[in-house]
Amino acid sequence: MKKLFLIGVAVMSAAAGYAQKYDGIKAALLTNNLAEAHKAYDKESTNEKFFSKPEGYIIKTYLFAADALDSSKAADAEKNREEAFAAFSKYREMDPSMKDLDTYKNAPYQLYAAYFNSGVADINAKNYEAAYNKFKNVVDLSDVLIAKKINLPGPIDTNANYYAGILAETVKKTDEAAKYNTRLADLKVHEPKDSTIYQSLVRYYAAKNDDANFEKYKALGKELYPQSPFFSYNKLDFAIGGSSSFEEKVANLEKIVASTPDDYNANLALGEAIFEKLDRSKEGEAKPANYDELEGKMITALKKASSIKSSEIQPILLMGDHYMSKASSLEDAMRAAEKELDGKGAKATAADKQKYADAKKAYVDEYALAAENFEKAADMLSKVNPLDNVQKRQYYIIAGNLAQYYFFIGQDAKGADKAKYNALEKKYDSLYKSLK
Template sequence: MKKVILLATIAAFSTAGAYAQKYEDIKGALALGQTDKAKEAFDKNSTNEKFFTKPEGHILKAAVFASLAVDSSKAAEAEKNRTEADAALAKYKEMEPDMKLLEDPMYKNAPYNLYAAYFNAGINDINSKAYEPAFEKFKKTVDYSELLIAKKIMNKQMDTAAVYYTGLLAENTKHEEDALKYYTRIADAKIKDYNGTSYESVYQGLVRHYATKNDNANFEKYKALGKELYPQSEFFTYSMLDFAVGSSSNFNERLASLEKLLAASPEDYKANITLAEIIYDTLDSRKEGAVMPGNAAELETKMLAALNKASSLKPEEMQPYLLLGDHYQLKAGNIRNEMVTAETEVTKKGAKATAADKQKVADIKKSYNEAYDIAKTNYEKAAEMFAKMPSLDATQKRTYRLIAGNIAEYYSYKIEDAKAADRDKFVALEKKWDDIFVKLR
């Protein structure tokens, strides 16, 4: 039994020695630049499965095929050779995780040639506008650059250009999370430019990404880095609100962005007032031919909630009161048109007017009075603020005058149905606001 074991051991050493020599033969041909000869020797010897019992068999295969992949005379076979080399190197790493054989100068060429092969192929794809395949190749390029840097084969901290182009390709091909990964590496290293290429778009992309995610911490982080590296750029002065409003010209998209922002920051005064303003511009548009949206009631509810929230957050701010006053003034005007139509119908019918006809008039008038009352209340709050200002510019004076005129008209209307005591009060208030209106002319 001992003799059998000894013979088996001797046979194993004999096989290992034989294949070690075959490895050296292939390596020798590669060292002399005789890639075809190395490939021929590899094809001859690798048919025996024992060739791959050692990790060296796989890295040797990677070295042969990687060398073929960068051979310009074999461009037609480049993709096949890259794939073979890539798979062989992956198998080698699986068998020898520390990749110690990369200390051998000849084997260092395997990952380096693969790096070059994927980079060049990626550039060719870019030139052909094949951006998705280019992205996949540049991902491999970055992976190999990291291996080369880790093994000190490439003397740099980061292959900046490769990382940048991979991020750019990821962004252009809608691989958002991949773009984020590559751009973050550049930004966290505070790299401003490389070989004359500015990387401002990297920082802009990160700021824009975190704005859409309502991630205020990272938004402020990369905005600050961008401001530090590109102090002349206006982009890095924009707020989260600016992105919510300016990211689209589409009303529904802007509304959705603002609602998302408010969900994260409900106490943000500017976000509340901006939400109210864009809805106001839609519901109470002065544009010719403007059409009331089908969900006007829903939008009005959102606008009023935002205005009431804004006024509670900053009661000293006038804008919520002005918008509330204008909205209810316009609303009252629309209801008044309905009221006039209903009253006209009752007048036409005369004695034939039914109790239901008269109740309809009464209900519309009640709605009109309620809207008009709210408009007046908010106008008075804004007017009180104007009255306390030490001086008014032309715009402020014009707005105050319009408000005074609207309030005077309100009390003129109230006089019509008022009883004696109330009538005198309303007459005095109408005169007060009419005097202010005249004074501001």
């Protein structure tokens, strides 16, 4: 045990003795003699014992950060910045208290300046990914400088955090953007003509379906920017207007519906969004590959909306229009099969007849679903007095579709059914003519 103890003392003494090698470099740095400091560092740092203490790494940080700012060494600026940052990270790891910063305070500040300047240059060059990676380090370094009361006032570096937040959002790293924006917003940082950070947080938490934070930052934005209409929008507005694609819009609306299933407006908005995709697509636009899935989601949402507010006509009209659109697309196939069957006359085969029967059934089935919803809508409109121009036009179209439906199915009906359908056809035809 005694021998081991003596060896330990010897090693400690050697390390303590080696620490004296820092003094020459330190003296050169304190007089801003970087050339002399570099010369001493180049000599002493070849011995691995130089880095046995945290001071070795903060010295390296100091020298390489200074080199990164030296315009005569611009070609090596990036390498020097990275070397300096790696050394500073190691320094903090070895000594979390960073007590040597009392002596080497220029080390983190020069490194901060090197990253800040280079980050701004990247922004000007529209190299936003590189700029963001640099400003992450700028924020990190600024927190150290503020904590150690070195050249920066607190509580945070607003410029660094602002740039980091904007850049993170620009390169689609929204979670990271929220981190920087939250630091600023929680301090109520206020640029009179720029509510960007608050708008970003409101959109972020709307997409996350985080009601508490959504309301928190919307209220903050409203407080600081009372003239901006942005902070009067609700979560549904953001789900609809803030989505960059149909898929994103549906996903955002589904999140709201899932969290508030009895929200009429959310269910209606989801149904309307899908209706626009399925039934009002651009000319030549292909039917979505997941048409059946989307249709199921739409009908479920519209039926839910109708059950929540049974007095509202919009969900019923949309379902009627959807099934009418499907019926219209099937009518052409039915007419073609009928024409083919008539053309063959007595030569028509059983397969020809079945083809027409199947096409007709498909058409009638969809038309029946449309008629079911149109009759509900017609009943609701019959109780409105007076009708406004929009309601009158809706009633007119509904009556025409129902008259046509009952005329069509009445042709093949028999007995009591035929009388019933004929009566309904006359009822809606008269209504149609009266509204015209």
